Amino acid sequence: MKKHALLRALLAAPLLALALPAAAQQARLIIPAPPGGGTDGFFRTFALAAEEKLDGPLVVVNVGGAGGAIGMNQMIRSAPDGATLAAVWNSPVTAVPHSLRDSYGPDDFTPIIQLSSAPYVFCVKSEFPARTGQEFIATLEKNPGKYTYGNDGVGGIGQLASERIFRAKKLSVLGVPFKGAGDTLNNFLGGHVDIYVGSILPIKSHLDNGKVVCPLLSSAERTPMLPNAASLTDIGVPEEQTLLWRGVLGPKNLPLPVVQKLQAAFSHAAQKPAVQKFVADAGEQVVIRTGAELDRMIRDEYAALGKVAESLNIARQ
Template sequence: MLQRLALLVCLILPAAVAEAQTFPDRPIRIIVPINPGGGTDIFARKLAELAAPELGQPVVVENRPGGSGTIGVQHVVDARPDGYTLGFLLNTPVTAAPHTLGTRYGPESFTSILSVGHSAYTLCAQPGFPANTLQEFIAAIRARPGEYTWGNEGLGGAMHLGVERILRRLDLSMTTVPFQGAGQTLPAFLGGHITFYGGSVVGAMPAVRAGTAKCLLLTTAEDHPALPAASGLGSLGLADHAITIWWGLFAPNGIPADRLDRIAATFLKAARSEAFGQVVESQGATWRVEEGPAMAAQIRAEHAALGGVARDLGLAKPSR
């Protein structure tokens, strides 16, 4: 009997070792839950490009937009946990949409691998708007309650909830106009259809560089060197209301530990490379790599905070 068990172990162990050593043996997919072209897509593609040689297999980026990013996230959550399907996300689908759209997933439904950085959200005015500082911006809005409009990434998204929280704290009233990302918000702003662009600094930078927008409010506590006219929430004593757009890599729960370790080590190396950092910073974002546990803690904290705002605005829906 002991001889048979020993023989069985001898047969199983080499097969298991061989499987671990050959992973991956086919291309890996990274699901991006929004349309191509924005910062999320740019960062995902650069990360895939840098990781592929280390893995010895192509890393293919696949865009699956819809439902404020929830369709793509759900696809990753439901994927087979074999290490061949990963996701590159921004925070709205995981910290805001579960409250406002009633998703089938929550913060514990997936494995956080790493986050790569963040960007402030910003509100920007046309060059001729009668305000050149944050204080003047606040005074102008307060003088005409409800008259101005601001675009954002979508009703119930992280920016919408985060900025509404700030506006309520400052006793400011504006009409929100939801879009589907900077690709729609920026043209509407430049065309004069809304008063203020609302979105990430990354999305605003083309207009800032062209001199067609002046950004005055930042949703981070600190200021931003690329936006000298804008001020962060720290200048108003509201640093605790800070909200950013951030990006990270995640995976379905249940991937074998050896595969997950290989994935994490490879993508962390890619994310910490100067080549990747240059891409992030060239988009006006802050390059800051955090490992899985720190990313998971950030998700839980933001999920709880935005849930409170969604309930206050009457936008909360039960999970499905």
Template sequence: MLIRTLLACLFSWAAWPVAAQSFPDRPIRVIVPVSPGGGTDIFARKLVELIGASLGQPIIVENRAGASGTIGTQAVLDSRPDGHTLGFVWNTPITAAPHTLGARYRMDSYTPVMRVGYSPFAICARPDFPASNLQEMVARIRANPGQYTWGNEGMGGVMHLGVERVWRRLGLELTAVPFQGAGQTLPAFLGGHITFYGGSLTGAVPALRAGTAKCLMLTTADGSPEAPGSQGLAALGLTDMAITIWWGLIAPSGVPADRLERLTAAFTEAARHPDFATLMQQQAAVLNIETGEAFARSIRAEYEALGTVARQLNLLR
């Protein structure tokens, strides 16, 4: 009996490395919970391109937009926790939607894998809008209450909460118009359907470079060289209200640690590739990699802060 037990253990130990090395054993899906074309989609596809065949299986990017990212995020979390389905998200479906949009998931429903970086949110006007700086924009809106509209990445999202807080502090009245990411907001803005583009500075870059937009307000404390003429919230004395959009990778809760480790290593290596750093710079984003528990702590802090804002705005669901 003892010999049989020892043999069983030996076979088990011998087989373990093979089993561990067999992951992934089929294509990996990366669900992007937003329409194609915006910064979230662009960054996800570049990471997948840079990873290439290093994991031994194809990686398929699947866009699943809707409900401010909660539909695609829920699809990630409903999948088997085996490491073959991941989500590349921005912060709204993670830190805002559970408070404001009735999302069924909470922080313990997923495992943070890595953050790649962040960018300011931006409020941009068309070139002929009668304001050349942030102070003039505020004065114009104040003189015309209720006449202007601003697009955003979804009601109850990170940008909506953050910017509404600014509007209220300044006593401004604008109508919020929700979209499903910059890929939808920017065309609506360029088509004249809304007064102001509201979304990541990354999403506004094509219009800035084409000269079809001017970004007057950023939600960081300071402006950005990528948006000439922009000013941050410090110009209004509102540095304490600064907030950014960030992008990162999540997995369903329960993925085995060895699989998470392999995925984290592959995606981190891709994010550190010079081509990815160049892309982020081109898209007016800041490369800032954070993994594991450090990433989880950042999420937790923002989740709690936005919960407070949602309560103050009577948006809790």
């Protein structure tokens, strides 16, 4: 009887193994920025909600440095199996590569999904001699070389987006590079530069208390969050739009079923009320783009900012 029981147990063992659940598939989500900032909080919120539709956890890994290029390169060099992704804003995708040697471009990764969008803002102290977008442009036009603007570093999105507009309007404004939006804001508030260029959220409280005026957006359309700020359409150059956008990318040749599963998971996350509130509180709006539309947007922005980099003599050789 004992022999028969042992035989039955041995025969049943493979069946029991098949009945066990497969190990959860863990994926790395590289955020090419230090922990604790707005980009980090944004993608951690999305990742947690997206996990509900994936086979395993999304492990967030912060890889800062070189304006986001170090994290981007780690993702690009990874195997195209969905195990390594990058959660990005547009600067390390369409701006920073132009000023780096041996860099990357739109052919080197797979666009998966765009999740949000927002204009950059141009803000000045309340004593600045302009309140509207038209007055802002007129003041800069009458005073070539007098005013300075803070941005996120040489070759960063703040510099290239600003110069894209200034050059279209034939304006001479001196750019001063800083380490990021927080550093830019501190130097602007400290009087070291005349104009803040960056995202809405860091400057919002100073705008609300009347110490700051934001006369211009980097978008072709106005935004309800800043109803008095002029759009690029208002000043006659809507084609020079550069928006802050956030999204998820994967290595080149990522299989379509993997892409589609990730798109579905992050689209699901974007519908969560808590996620939508987080995005709105950050001064952004949920915008979903995928496929050819997203690829075209990235390529168009990459090409436009590349021309600006060349005009500034900062394009890689």
